[in-house]
Amino acid sequence: MDLVLIAAIALLGGTIQTVIGFGGGIVIMMILPFFLDMLHASAVSSASLLFLNYSLAFRFRSSISFRRLPLPLLIYIPCSAFAIFLAASLDLEVLVLVFGVFLIVLALYFMFADGRFTVRDSIPAAVVCSAISGLSSGLFGIGGPLMSVYFLSNSRSKEEYTGTIQLFLPAPPPSTC
Template identity: 35%
Template sequence: MIWLFIILPALLAGLVQGLTGFGAVIIMMIFFPSVLPMQQAAGIGGVIMLASVLVQTIRYRHYFDLKRVIGPFIIYAAVATWSVHLGSVLDTHVLRLMLGGLLVALCLYFTLSKSAGEHKYPLLIGICFMIISGFFNGLFGIGGPLMALYFLSLSKTMPEYIANIQGFFLIDAFYIAGVRVANGILGVTDIPYILAGMVAATFGTMIANRLSMRWNLTTIKPLIYGFIGLSGLYYLLF
């Protein structure tokens, strides 16, 4: 049963990540905590997506802008490193409710406002997105939704968006996995789950790549906003 709860969610996660640029760990964290401890589930989920994210980053490498990614990552990673240690101290249920409410509110705003997301965010709002994303990444392995909005606001084309969001998550996957290994959250016994999940997630991403070739950024935006809202509802209700 545990393998079923690893492989099928990883397959779906790869599909979602390939279509929206984020959300893989959100999908996996719906299922993984049923069979694994919370922090271990978050760590395994993050490493599983490494192969898929690497494939996407290589595919869109010509559109990747390191200068656009590195600054936000430094802020994001600093907060995530700190919050990794807070899982056993903070009331994570309350934090999940707060994150859920924020994501639903953002979904409604971007869905109902025709001009939302068409312009770059002010620097302060962008920094808030990085801090909040890093905080929840350290706790639950989930830092995608707000960073997706941030990079979406800076992108003019689908390849540009995918290249920068996937490049960001590739750097993050290596870094935060190292932090979790150093803190004993991930170990050798997790490798079989990670490898099986990687194969499934990569297959899901391949399916998504075939679908996304027909889409542009205008088409994908409602899907991104909708998935952010569904993610928020999940955190509010479960």
């Protein structure tokens, strides 16, 4: 695959992520599987957004809510690692089909439910959001949407949300890169 094309796709995803706080992985993963298989596309997506996530987290470092990170990370990272392990044993055609369903559900959420509900800052909410996000991150390289709902619902400011989610998003195990 042409590195210029991968760079252009990553630039597009990174631009969207910078503007709205998440979504880079969604954009990259909507395009990249046309050129790479699902597992490689997911790894490229995660690796290409790594620097962007950390640079945005550094920029908003004074606003990060560090107290909200430990529990979600303790759930998210093992779920992501499990999903990566599972993805390696799945038939790629099945994984592509599941990914398509995942994108449709995500699109329906953004069309009809976005902003209509909030997630309280509670242990069950953190566990559920983190587990689902970890699984989707490990399988598809897209772990941000549900964690964005969780952190956005519980942040006092746009800056707190941005710093916290950007520090959280690169959390999958290094095996995704």
